[in-house]
Amino acid sequence: MTATYVILAPVTILAALGILVVRRAVHAALLLAVVMIGLAMLYASLDAPFLFAVQIVVYTGAILMLFLFVLMLVGVDASDSVVETIRGHRVASLFGGLLLGVILLLAIGQLSLGTMKGLAQANAGGNIPALANQLFSRYVVAFEATSALLITAAIGAMVLAHRERLEPRPSQAELARRRVKQYGEQGLHLGPLPPPGTFARHNAVDTPALLPDGSHASNSVPSTLGRELEGKK
Amino acid sequence: MSSVTPYLVLSAILFTIGCTGVLIRRNAIVVFMCVELMLNAANLALVAFSRLHGNLDGQVTAFFVMVVAAAEVVIGLAIIMTIFRTRRSASVDDASLLKW
Numbered sequence: 524m525t526a527t528y529v530i531l532a533p534v535t536i537l538a539a540l541g542i543l544v545v546r547r548a549v550h551a552a553l554l555l556a557v558v559m560i561g562l563a564m565l566y567a568s569l570d571a572p573f574l575f576a577v578q579i580v581v582y583t584g585a586i587l588m589l590f591l592f593v594l595m596l597v598g599v600d601a602s603d604s605v606v607e608t609i610r611g612h613r614v615a616s617l618f619g620g621l622l623l624g625v626i627l628l629l630a631i632g633q634l635s636l637g638t639m640k641g642l643a644q645a646n647a648g649g650n651i652p653a654l655a656n657q658l659f660s661r662y663v664v665a666f667e668a669t670s671a672l673l674i675t676a677a678i679g680a681m682v683l684a685h686r687e688r689l690e691p692r693p694s695q696a697e698l699a700r701r702r703v704k705q706y707g708e709q710g711l712h713l714g715p716l717p718p719p720g721t722f723a724r725h726n727a728v729d730t731p732a733l734l735p736d737g738s739h740a741s742n743s744v745p746s747t748l749g750r751e752l753e754g755k756k
Numbered sequence: 757m758s759s760v761t762p763y764l765v766l767s768a769i770l771f772t773i774g775c776t777g778v779l780i781r782r783n784a785i786v787v788f789m790c791v792e793l794m795l796n797a798a799n800l801a802l803v804a805f806s807r808l809h810g811n812l813d814g815q816v817t818a819f820f821v822m823v824v825a826a827a828e829v830v831i832g833l834a835i836i837m838t839i840f841r842t843r844r845s846a847s848v849d850d851a852s853l854l855k856w
Contacts, residue, residue, distance in 0.1 A: 528766075535770065539793060548846075581825075590788075593836060596837060613780055631764045636760050640809060654812055672824065
């Protein structure tokens with residue numbers, strides 16, 4: 524066991540356990556970033572500098588960015604429901620997970636794998652040239668197949684994300700007419716929403732404006748924060 | 757030279773956590789993150805075995821796993837977005853129309 528392992532393994536496991544317990548998806552994404560970076564450092568300590576770079580660029584760079592992007596589109600406040608749809612589901616899954624862990628660890632305990640040979644010989648001319656040699660000779664068919672896979676994935680994502688506009692975009696005059704109609708029928712406020720921070724102690728975007736009676740105007744901040752304010756009342 | 761077992765133990769623990777997460781969490785995006793965690797645990801085992809045997813096959817395989825994971829994330833998140841658009845929910849319980 525190296526020092527890198529001793530430091531990184533507990534951090535990685537704790538962060539991974541955090542993904543199971545945190546309520547908010549954004550926190551889970553950030554904890555996943557910790558796990559990815561920890562694994563990247565472990566790759567570096569395992570003589571895999573190329574995979575270290577790829578792990579950082581692809582996982583913490585591209586994939587987690589995608590996750591966060593979709594989270595922002597779906598709504599950051601989309602958290603797990605506490606209600607169990609199947610009774611006893613949580614306990615049963617925890618038990619199943621524990622069982623799997625015990626089986627895996629027992630299986631590893633049964634193995635005698637000997638000591639590592641090390642990659643000093645394989646990495647003699649540099650890790651990246653050696654990997655490229657393998658990639659473009661023995662694994663060239665698989666490599667070409669991944670290119671087809673990536674193109675298919677890109678086109679698939681474009682097709683899935685595409686949406687036809689069914690009705691024409693409402694013009695400004697139409698929007699104004701709708702607002703006045705809502706004002707007349709439901710008495711909704713005609714003017715713009717109050718800006719955040721009005722009459723409050725500071726003017727950050729998450730500081731709600733204060734109403735004449737000193738209470739918070741929850742429609743002066745983004746809807747997620749506003750809903751939280753409503754909950755606090 | 758050090759032993760490979762600690763890395764396998766870490767890999768097994770991470771895989772178990774990912775698997776449990778897929779079963780427990782109800783938010784589709786978090787379920788997806790747990791799938792990524794399992795893929796990464798497998799990658800760690802591959803890289804450790806690559807060092808055990810002293811050749812680079814494990815590292816090349818881990819590289820391919822990363823490529824496939826990237827493609828999978830793109831499609832998976834697009835599907836989650838499409839479901840969210842029609843059902844206004846990212847919970848795995850709400851997409852139950854195909855249930856028998």
